[in-house]
Amino acid sequence: MAEAAARSKRGGGTAGSPSPATPAKARRPAPPAVLRIFSQPHRRYNPLIDEWVLVSPERTNRPWLGRRDPAPPVNLPAYDPDCYLCPGNVRANGETNPKYANTFVFTNDFAALRPDSAMERIEEGLLRAEGEQGTCRVLCFSPRHDLTMAGMSPPAVRRIIDVWADQTEDLGRRFRWVQLFENRGETMGASNPHPHGQVWAGSALPREAAREDASQRRWWEATGRELLLDYAMQENEGPRVVHEDDDWLIVVPFWALWPFETLVIAKRPARRLTDLDDKQRQSLAESLINLLSRYDNLFDLPFPYSMGWHQAPFDSGDHDHWQLHAHFYPPLLRSATVRKFVVGYEMLAENQRDLTPEEAAERLRTVSSVRPDRQAATRSA
Ligand SMILES: [Zn+2]
Ligand SMILES: [Zn+2]
Numbered sequence: 001m002a003e004a005a006a007r008s009k010r011g012g013g014t015a016g017s018p019s020p021a022t023p024a025k026a027r028r029p030a031p032p033a034v035l036r037i038f039s040q041p042h043r044r045y046n047p048l049i050d051e052w053v054l055v056s057p058e059r060t061n062r063p064w065l066g067r068r069d070p071a072p073p074v075n076l077p078a079y080d081p082d083c084y085l086c087p088g089n090v091r092a093n094g095e096t097n098p099k100y101a102n103t104f105v106f107t108n109d110f111a112a113l114r115p116d117s118a119m120e121r122i123e124e125g126l127l128r129a130e131g132e133q134g135t136c137r138v139l140c141f142s143p144r145h146d147l148t149m150a151g152m153s154p155p156a157v158r159r160i161i162d163v164w165a166d167q168t169e170d171l172g173r174r175f176r177w178v179q180l181f182e183n184r185g186e187t188m189g190a191s192n193p194h195p196h197g198q199v200w201a202g203s204a205l206p207r208e209a210a211r212e213d214a215s216q217r218r219w220w221e222a223t224g225r226e227l228l229l230d231y232a233m234q235e236n237e238g239p240r241v242v243h244e245d246d247d248w249l250i251v252v253p254f255w256a257l258w259p260f261e262t263l264v265i266a267k268r269p270a271r272r273l274t275d276l277d278d279k280q281r282q283s284l285a286e287s288l289i290n291l292l293s294r295y296d297n298l299f300d301l302p303f304p305y306s307m308g309w310h311q312a313p314f315d316s317g318d319h320d321h322w323q324l325h326a327h328f329y330p331p332l333l334r335s336a337t338v339r340k341f342v343v344g345y346e347m348l349a350e351n352q353r354d355l356t357p358e359e360a361a362e363r364l365r366t367v368s369s370v371r372p373d374r375q376a377a378t379r380s381a
Contacts, residue, residue, distance in 0.1 A: 030239070038055075038057065038356055038358065039057055040057070040058075041054065041055065041056045041057075041058075042054075042055055043055070043350075044254055044255045045255060046253075046255035047215060047219070047227060047231075047255075048211075048212050048215055048216075048227065048228070048255075049208065049211040049212060049215060050211060050214070050215050051350070051351070052255075052350055052351075053255055053256075053257050053350065053351040053352065053353060054345075054350055054351065054352040054353070055352075055353055055356060055357075056352060056353070056354055057354070057355070057356050057359075059354040076145055076146035076193055077145060077146060078144050078145055078146050079144075079145055080145045080194070083145055083192060083194050084097075084192065085097070085138070085140050085145075085192060085194035085196055086143070086145050086194060087099045087100050087104070087143045091106075091109055092109055092110075093109040095109075097140075099143075100140065100143055101143060102142070102143070102156070102159050103139065103140060103141060103142070103159055103160065103163045104139075104140040104143075105137055105138070105139050105140070105163065105167065106137065106138055107135060107136070107137050107138075108136040108137060108138050108198070111135060111136035112136055112200065113132065113133070113134030113135055113136055113200060113201075113202055114133070114134070114135070115133050115134065115135050115174075116133070117131045117132060117133050118131045119131040119133060119203075130204070132202055132203060132204055133175075133202065133203045134175055134200060134201050134202030134203060135171070135175070135200075135201055136198060136199070136200045136201075137167065137198065137199045137200075138196055138197075138198055139160075139163055139164075139167065139180075139196060139197045139198065139199060140194065140195070140196045141156075141160050141195040141196055141197065142156060142195050144195070145193070145194050146193075147195050148184070148195055148292070148296075148302055149182075149195060149288060149289070149292050150289055150292030150293045150295070150296050150302075150371055151371060151373065152195075152289070154282070154285045154286050154289060155285075157285035157288055157289055158281055158282060158284075158285040160197075160285075161273070161276075161281050161284055161285060162281065164180050164197075164199075164273050164309065165272075165273040165274050165276065165281075167180065167199045168180070168272055168273050168274055168311065169274050171199065171201035172201075172272075172274075172314040173314075174201070175201035175202055175203055175314065176202065176203055176204065176205060176313050176314055176315050177201065177202055177204065177205055177206060177209050177313050177314070178199060178201045178311070178314070179199065179200045179201065179202075179206070179209075179308060179309075180197065180198075180199045180273075180308055180309045181197060181198055181199075181200075181306065181307065181308030181309075182196070182197035182198070182305075182306070182307050182308070183198075183305075183306050184302070184303075184304055184305050184306075184307075185302065185303070185304025185305070186304070187304045187331055187332075187339060188304045188305060188306050188331065190304075205313055205315075208310070209310065209313060212310060213313065213321075213322070215227060216228070216321040216322055216323070217321045219321065220320060220321030221321075226269060226320075226321060226322070226323040227321070227323070228265050228323035228325055229265075229267075229269065229323055231265070232249045232251075232265045232267055235249065235251045235254075236249070238251075239358045239361060239362070240252045240253070240254060240357050240358060240361040241361065241365070242262060242291065242294065242361055242364045242365055243287055243290050243291055243294075243365075243369070245283050245286070245287060246267070246283065247266065247267055247268070247279065247280045247283040247284065247287075248264060248265070248266060248267060248280075248283060248284055248287045249264075249265045249267055250262050250263070250264050250265075250287060250290075250291050251263055251265070251361065252357040252358075252360045252361040252364065253357065254357060255357075256353065256357045256360070257329075257342075257351045257353055258329045258330055258331060258340060258353070259330070259331075259332065259333045259334075259340055259353065259354070259355050259360055260295070260298065260303075260330045260332065260360050260363075260364060261327070261328060261329055261330065261357075261360075262291060262327075262328045262364070263325055263326070263327060263328075264284075264287070264288075264291070264325060264326040264327075264328070265323065265324075265325045266280065266323065266324045266325065268280075269323065270323065270324040271311060271312035271319050271322045271323075271324060272311035272312055272324060273309060273311060273324065275324065276324075289371075290369045291328070291364075293368070293369050293370060293371045294364050294367050294368070294369050295328075295330060295364075296371065297367045297368050297369075297370075298332075298363065298364065298367050299332060299335055299336040300336065301336045303330055303332065304330060304331060304332065305328050305329055305330035305331075306328075306329045307326060307327060307328045307329070308326065308327060309324070309325075309326045310324070310325055310326070310327065311324050312324075333354065333355070340353075340354075
């Protein structure tokens with residue numbers, strides 16, 4: 001009920017907010033067979049990782065008696081003397097952070113990968129193992145303890161994009177896969193609210209990378225085109241688009257697993273963040289702020305998520321089949337306190353979602369793309 005109220009409250013967006021990127025008139029009506037399938041349990045194919053997801057649209061109506069996560073704390077201080085990421089503070093290993101002004105990168109004090117692991121392989125019947133070398137770094141997005149990416153200015157987010165690209169270039173010289181990611185919010189395991197991301201780089205192609213590499217290569221070999229550019233074309237102005245400009249398309253993918261999952265796709269061929277020119281980086285900063293503000297406005301809270309970039313691996317051979325993109329995986333389902341769990345049928349059979357991707361996109365499209373604090377400023381002005 002609160003959800004319906006929130007929806008009607010925000011329906012049509014907030015006065016003064018930028019209009020939705022895709023005009024409603026451009027949306028194509030779906031054929032009756034599609035509407036019929038989409039209103040009942042059905043499966044959708046994810047061509048990026050070659051697997052299916054079960055969609056059960058009616059299940060969001062069921063009563064919820066399970067876990068409710070507490071709403072996260074608000075009103076953080078701009079500087080926290082106990083935070084190991086704030087400028088000038090001492091970390092657990094005894095090192096002191098510099099008094100950085102913009103962004104700051106350091107090697108994780110408790111890294112999951114190290115550059116000097118033994119690289120032997122063992123193979124005994126069904127038992128296989130191999131050494132893995134790599135490194136893990138922490139990327140502080142801002143010296144301000146209380147900011148989030150949505151709350152930063154476009155130039156500040158642009159600096160994060162530049163750091164992502166620089167880390168990609170640097171680590172790509174030594175490692176095959178560079179995984180940039182951010183866990184935001186306690187529900188996603190982020191132990192510290194200070195705005196920060198991570199980069200893990202390793203000598204192997206991890207699971208998701210290997211699957212996406214194989215799928216994109218197959219499509220490229222069959223059609224001569226990039227799978228995700230074809231997908232972006234198919235989604236153009238469709239019911240799953242959340243935000244779009246000349247350079248970027250943000251959609252709730254047709255095959256999304258997480259309730260408000262989104263895919264951020266570069267609209268022109270780009271293998272990695274390092275391929276992006278000045279204009280693409282600028283518009284990416286604005287697109288990310290737009291998306292994250294929508295997320296924060298959806299349930300009136302700093303929206304938790306795991307996000308990360310997928311870019312071409314650094315190995316021999318060509319990577320023409322690769323298209324740069326980012327995934328956002330937020331766990332919240334119906335409110336600030338009801339989250340989706342990947343358990344039971346999903347662990348044992350296949351992934352399942354309740355809300356359809358079209359409904360999720362509609363809700364993200366109609367919610368304001370203006371940050372909550374700026375809305376307050378607009379209202380009082
Ligand atoms: Zn801090
Ligand atoms: Zn991907």
